Amino acid sequence: xxxxxxxxxxxxxxxxxxxxxxxxxxxxxxxxxxxxxxxxxxxxxxxxxxxxxxxxxxxxxxxxxxxxxxxxxxxxxxxxxxxxxxxxxxxxxxxxxxxxxxxxxxxxxxxxxxxxxxxxxxxxxxxxxxxxxxxxxxxxxxxxxxxxxxxxxxxxxxxxxxxxxxxxxxxxxxxxxxxxxxxxxxxxxxxxxxxxxxxxxxxxxxxxxxxxxxxxxxxxxxxxxxxxxxxxxxxxxxxxxxxxxxxxxxxxxxxxxxxxxxxxxxxxxxxxxxxxxxxxxxxxxxxxxxxxxxxxxxxxxxxxxxxxxxxxxxxxxxxxxxxxxxxxxxxxxxxxxxxxxxxxxxxxxxxxxxxxxxxxxxxxxxxxxxxxxxxxxxxxxxxxxxxxxxxxxxxxxxxxxxxxxxxxxxx
Amino acid sequence: xxxxxxxxxxxxxxxxxxxxxxxxxxxxxxxxxxxxxxxxxxxxxxxxxxxxxxxxxxxxxxxxxxxxxxxxxxxxxxxxxxxxxxxxxxxxxxxxxxxxxxxxxxxxxxxxxxxxxxxxxxxxxxxxxxxxxxxxxxxxxxxxxxxxxxxxxxxxxxxxxxxxxxxxxxxxxxxxxxxxxxxxxxxxxxxxxxxxxxxxxxxxxxxxxxxxxxxxxxxxxxxxxxxxxxxxxxxxxxxxxxxxxxxxxxxxxxxxxxxxxxxxxxxxxxxxxxxxxxxxxxxxxxxxxxxxxxxxxxxxxxxxxxxxxxxxxxxxxxxxxxxxxxxxxxxxxxxxxxxxxxxxxxxxxxxxxxxxxxxxxxxxxxxxxxxxxxxxxxxxxxxxxxxxxxxxxxxxxxxxxxxxxxxxxxx
Numbered sequence: 001x002x003x004x005x006x007x008x009x010x011x012x013x014x015x016x017x018x019x020x021x022x023x024x025x026x027x028x029x030x031x032x033x034x035x036x037x038x039x040x041x042x043x044x045x046x047x048x049x050x051x052x053x054x055x056x057x058x059x060x061x062x063x064x065x066x067x068x069x070x071x072x073x074x075x076x077x078x079x080x081x082x083x084x085x086x087x088x089x090x091x092x093x094x095x096x097x098x099x100x101x102x103x104x105x106x107x108x109x110x111x112x113x114x115x116x117x118x119x120x121x122x123x124x125x126x127x128x129x130x131x132x133x134x135x136x137x138x139x140x141x142x143x144x145x146x147x148x149x150x151x152x153x154x155x156x157x158x159x160x161x162x163x164x165x166x167x168x169x170x171x172x173x174x175x176x177x178x179x180x181x182x183x184x185x186x187x188x189x190x191x192x193x194x195x196x197x198x199x200x201x202x203x204x205x206x207x208x209x210x211x212x213x214x215x216x217x218x219x220x221x222x223x224x225x226x227x228x229x230x231x232x233x234x235x236x237x238x239x240x241x242x243x244x245x246x247x248x249x250x251x252x253x254x255x256x257x258x259x260x261x262x263x264x265x266x267x268x269x270x271x272x273x274x275x276x277x278x279x280x281x282x283x284x285x286x287x288x289x290x291x292x293x294x295x296x297x298x299x300x301x302x303x304x305x306x307x308x309x310x311x312x313x314x315x316x317x318x319x320x321x322x323x324x325x326x327x328x329x330x331x332x333x334x335x336x337x338x339x340x341x342x343x344x345x346x347x348x349x350x351x352x353x354x355x356x357x358x359x360x361x362x363x364x365x366x367x368x369x370x371x372x373x374x375x376x377x378x379x380x381x382x383x384x385x386x387x388x389x390x391x392x393x394x395x396x397x398x399x400x401x402x403x404x405x406x407x408x409x410x411x
Numbered sequence: 412x413x414x415x416x417x418x419x420x421x422x423x424x425x426x427x428x429x430x431x432x433x434x435x436x437x438x439x440x441x442x443x444x445x446x447x448x449x450x451x452x453x454x455x456x457x458x459x460x461x462x463x464x465x466x467x468x469x470x471x472x473x474x475x476x477x478x479x480x481x482x483x484x485x486x487x488x489x490x491x492x493x494x495x496x497x498x499x500x501x502x503x504x505x506x507x508x509x510x511x512x513x514x515x516x517x518x519x520x521x522x523x524x525x526x527x528x529x530x531x532x533x534x535x536x537x538x539x540x541x542x543x544x545x546x547x548x549x550x551x552x553x554x555x556x557x558x559x560x561x562x563x564x565x566x567x568x569x570x571x572x573x574x575x576x577x578x579x580x581x582x583x584x585x586x587x588x589x590x591x592x593x594x595x596x597x598x599x600x601x602x603x604x605x606x607x608x609x610x611x612x613x614x615x616x617x618x619x620x621x622x623x624x625x626x627x628x629x630x631x632x633x634x635x636x637x638x639x640x641x642x643x644x645x646x647x648x649x650x651x652x653x654x655x656x657x658x659x660x661x662x663x664x665x666x667x668x669x670x671x672x673x674x675x676x677x678x679x680x681x682x683x684x685x686x687x688x689x690x691x692x693x694x695x696x697x698x699x700x701x702x703x704x705x706x707x708x709x710x711x712x713x714x715x716x717x718x719x720x721x722x723x724x725x726x727x728x729x730x731x732x733x734x735x736x737x738x739x740x741x742x743x744x745x746x747x748x749x750x751x752x753x754x755x756x757x758x759x760x761x762x763x764x765x766x767x768x769x770x771x772x773x774x775x776x777x778x779x780x781x782x783x784x785x786x787x788x789x790x791x792x793x794x795x796x797x798x799x800x801x802x803x804x805x806x807x808x809x810x811x812x813x814x815x816x817x818x819x820x821x822x
Contacts, residue, residue, distance in 0.1 A: 107675030
């Protein structure tokens with residue numbers, strides 16, 4: 001991003017350029033959290049098994065621990081006979097060892113006694129007289145047994161760094177006795193709304209020309225989904241000086257600044273002026289080749305990424321999903337983002353698109369058919385009506401009705 | 412589920428039968444939560460717009476509010492001329508109305524003044540002398556304007572009931588001034604672990620035969636993902652009487668009981684005995700046609716669904732994803748579950764499967780290739796190594812290498 005400092009004229013960038021090129025170095029510090037608060041948190045480093053898992057050889061079936069060689073050649077017609085010399089209790093060490101010609105009863109999960117190298121399932125045995133079983137099927141060494149280090153060898157990586165922890169990862173850590181994890185702190189994302197017309201969402205009666213702040217509530221939710229901690233910076237009037245001061249105040253405690261800018265050209269220019277004065281390297285791009293969402297500003301000021309969003313709520317949310325969410329994940333140390341829900345569908349009608357610009361089209365999906373939801377970019381109802389969206393890439397001039405499209409679904 | 416009460420012998424069910432037939436009537440009560448805590452919560456009823464949105468006709472562009480008829484026939488070669496009689500300020504009512512032959516300057520998002528029915532973009536105008544613009548392109552009525560009720564008409568449903576709230580839904584509610592939502596309470600899911608061998612995850616040193624409770628930590632995470640509130644009931648020994656008492660104590664405060672049962676046949680039978688004594692209608696099925704996960708128990712006791720899971724952590728988690736998560740969503744009022752991430756892939760090798768049984772196979776996915784992760788059902792590492800899983804349906808006898816499969820991805 002160093003070249004941005006010397007850029008005299010702000011260029012419009014493609015979404016691909018932004019995703020590849022706007023990659024701030026900032027990372028949050030780390031903290032240690034208990035396991036029950038670690039779901040979806042991002043481990044700062046791999047976690048290794050402190051000891052072998054499960055830690056002892058276990059039976060995978062209910063049956064008898066035996067020496068496999070004692071069962072070789074047995075069959076329904078020619079059973080083998082073994083003397084029962086004991087029984088393994090769950091959660092306890094076996095009392096004795098398995099000696100030649102003998103067997104020890106064992107439940108699923110029990111400790112394999114010394115001397116035994118296999119477990120014959122109870123279904124293939126019968127206690128023909130007290131203390132003696134017949135065995136009608138041979139077992140190979142290792143059959144019916146989980147090795148002491150089969151789930152993890154000591155020192156083996158059980159959890160990688162950089163990928164949000166999933167439910168099964170927490171299970172694995174619990175199994176290993178790892179009850180706290182060092183993770184990246186959640187990046188603090190300070191969200192500013194701007195615009196003389198914007199009032200708080202809890203304003204009961206609007207004066208003519210006023211609109212409630214819809215974008216901040218939705219952005220906060222997207223920030224939380226991306227693993228960030230949303231903080232409201234407040235609603236700023238269309239006054240670059242006041243905005244600059246508010247942004248400057250928020251810089252030290254923020255990992256990313258997000259500004260949903262005023263809608264008019266003047267308001268947007270004012271936002272750019274305020275951001276430009278925050279500090280080097282400054283504005284990286286002003287204008288993104290995307291529809292809706294062109295008036296997007298990306299900057300880095302005093303080590304903090306700054307994302308200026310379009311004033312229209314719908315455009316702002318479209319751009320934030322595509323550009324803002326990856327930035328938050330990056331700053332939060334997430335190098336392996338979770339998969340997004342998606343589905344293949346056929347397009348219900350032709351869609352036009354200009355080359356050199358990425359188009360994001362909201363769609364409903366019903367029975368494999370993706371139906372575009374049209375409406376002005378000022379309308380939030382287009383987003384709430386949609387099940388997901390399709391992306392028409394920069395190079396395409398449109399999509400034909402019936403063509404197969406990949407729909408990213410809203411979860 | 413009424414027929415379950417009279418069932419003398421417990422039957423094995425298919426997963427399809429369980430999903431269609433094990434549908435408890437229980438629903439949580441409702442509560443009202445503020446908007447900033449409402450993400451992914453399930454609205455108990457639809458929310459309607461209390462007034463039209465945006466509430467006033469707005470400009471979608473920077474330009475001049477005009478009477479469309481005043482621009483008819485104008486062109487680059489034959490511009491029209493209009494007198495500027497004012498300017499709309501953001502967030503304020505216009506000072507005057509647009510009269511014939513006149514125009515009022517307006518920023519994007521400004522209130523359309525009375526008399527105007529369109530906005531001509533500033534790009535198609537020029538202020539040829541102070542107070543007069545020339546217009547070089549005609550506009551149609553409605554062009555450049557969002558109608559006062561275009562985002563929502565008063566009384567129109569803006570959010571449906573039963574679907575977890577998404578970021579854009581919160582934005583829409585904020586726009587409408589709806590700052591709290593009536594949602595289903597999160598169902599309380601009490602999780603019991605059983606087994607003489609199971610010790611808490613924070614046990615630093617294991618005695619021979621002991622294993623730490625891995626399942627409870629992972630189940631709690633899956634419960635949270637499904638919109639539930641996990642509560643730990645504790646680790647119970649293999650003692651049906653003690654388990655029954657603990658379950659009975661937990662019933663009044665639980666919306667669902669989950670028991671990860673001991674691994675051995677005796678322990679599983681003990682769990683079934685304890686559940687059977689909890690109350691009518693009792694056990695609905697004991698045994699599920701799924702691999703892994705056969706020793707699954709589904710019951711409803713005194714109005715509370717009870718899910719008995721296999722003792723092996725991996726089997727327990729597989730079954731809980733398929734059967735437990737839908738039950739939690741149902742009890743929590745969610746009638747439109749969010750989409751799951753998935754991807755199409757080619758299978759790397761042949762997979763055998765028995766008919767009449769659903770097989771769940773863990774896979775990694777790399778470059779469109781789904782590679783099965785094999786290992787005993789006792790191994791958690793199979794789940795942590797996997798990117799997702801494929802389902803081989805009951806009727807299939809297996810899948811061929813190269814066949815296209817749908818992989819449900821772990822998020």
